[in-house]
Amino acid sequence: MARTGVKRSNWIGRVLLVDLLAGLRLTLGYMVSKTVTHHYPDYEKWVPYQRHRGHHFIKTNEEGEVNCVACELCSKICPCDCITVIPFENEKGDRRPKVFDINLARCLYCGLCEDACPADAIKLGQEYEVATHHRGTLVVHLEDLVKAPGKAGNGGVVRPATLDRNGGLRSVTRTRPKDAGLDWWSRIRRER
Ligand code: SF4
Ligand code: SF4
Numbered sequence: 001m002a003r004t005g006v007k008r009s010n011w012i013g014r015v016l017l018v019d020l021l022a023g024l025r026l027t028l029g030y031m032v033s034k035t036v037t038h039h040y041p042d043y044e045k046w047v048p049y050q051r052h053r054g055h056h057f058i059k060t061n062e063e064g065e066v067n068c069v070a071c072e073l074c075s076k077i078c079p080c081d082c083i084t085v086i087p088f089e090n091e092k093g094d095r096r097p098k099v100f101d102i103n104l105a106r107c108l109y110c111g112l113c114e115d116a117c118p119a120d121a122i123k124l125g126q127e128y129e130v131a132t133h134h135r136g137t138l139v140v141h142l143e144d145l146v147k148a149p150g151k152a153g154n155g156g157v158v159r160p161a162t163l164d165r166n167g168g169l170r171s172v173t174r175t176r177p178k179d180a181g182l183d184w185w186s187r188i189r190r191e192r
Contacts, residue, residue: 038158040171041161041163042163042171044161045159046157047156047158048155049156050126050152050155051155052126053111053114054124054125054128055128055148056102056124056125056148058123058142058145059121059122060146065094065096066096066121066146067121068121069118069119070095070100071118072085072087073117074112074114074122077116080107082103082104083102086099086100100141100145101139101140101142104130105138105139125150125151126151129170129171
């Protein structure tokens with residue numbers, strides 16, 4: 001009896017073109033909804049959430065000295081063996097890194113180096129554009145890590161950006177007056 005009921009409803013559905021109409025309704029809904037396409041990298045750039053683990057940076061203190069005490073814990077804990085630290089003692093008798101290199105081609109952005117650091121020196125930031133044509137440039141040095149962008153004030157937003165064609169093909173975010181980032185979620189077509 002139940003099987004007969006299902007067969008009848010399938011037959012009625014076919015006659016009334018229910019599936020076709022449901023498909024057309026979905027297609028037309030997308031045609032009139034807002035676009036969610038990112039104009040990346042020329043006009044917009046996604047800023048990931050603060051918890052994102054991207055390009056590393058090294059923090060400095062008020063005197064401009066790196067927080068790193070060259071203890072090598074990050075290098076020892078790194079599962080990819082991609083951190084090289086060579087310590088030296090400065091004129092104040094403080095231990096500091098003479099060499100601090102990270103091979104980003106090997107890094108898997110696990111964040112263990114950040115967790116192990118006792119001096120709150122190394123962090124993983126929100127920068128993710130590390131693509132390059134030259135493998136050698138993926139080995140970043142102490143000065144690169146000090147200059148690397150730190151944590152952005154916010155995340156989970158799309159910001160106006162411009163592709164920096166001369167500076168390593170990266171998309172650089174622009175700030176407009178009163179720009180607090182575009183709310184990405186308001187641009188999603190429909191709630192799921
Ligand atoms: S994020 Fe992980 S793989 Fe990358 S340098 Fe740190 S410990 Fe090594
Ligand atoms: S970044 Fe932190 S864990 Fe790594 S050598 Fe410096 S102080 Fe030690």
